[in-house]
Amino acid sequence: MHTKNSLLRMMLLVLALCILMCAAALAENTDFTFVLNSAQDGYVVAGYSGSDATVTVPDWYEQMPVTEIGAGAFENNTTIQKVAMPDTIVRIGGAAFKNCTNLTQITSYSAADEPPQPDHTAGDANGDGVVNIMDALLVLQYDAGWNVSIDKTNADVDANSGVDFNDAILILQYGAGQDVTLK
Secondary structure: OOOHHHHHHHHHHHHHHHHHHHHHHHHOOOOEEEEEOOOOOOEEEEEEOOOOOEEEOOOEEOOEEEEEEOOOOOOOOOOOOEEEEEOOOOEEOOOOOOOOOOOOEEEEEOOOOOOOOOOOOOOOOOOOOOOOHHHHHHHHHHHOOOOOOOOHHHHOOOOOOOOOHHHHHHHHHHHOOOOOOOO
């Protein structure tokens, strides 16, 4: 049974999580929208909202290859002139470049053999290579006494030799783009 203190902490974290998720959504700076492909072994570029004349489609996203350009992904973008796609692209959906009237060049480049390694593992409590809201949730559950599996070394982002509520808050702040250091 959870104590009142741990339930209160859980409620506060949920509130903080909601606030930081909104902040993270507003701070998101990627011009690409990705969705998992049907085989769930790579990503599809589902959209592009950037304003660059030269666009390089990433070869990896969240530790998986980018394998497709989705239907209508760049449709009606009259700004782009050149697009470089990785050789991991195996399918281009219908109307992917429809009405891209200034597009004059599409080239291919060799993708990296391995996904880029995360800059750091601090905060990656679940070991998936990404520091995100799921890591903060696991830390909170661990701190509340739930039986969850976490990487305690990565989860202890304040380096106080313990995994607690403060670590979860720091992970959330980091995920929202706030200026925090994860140790």
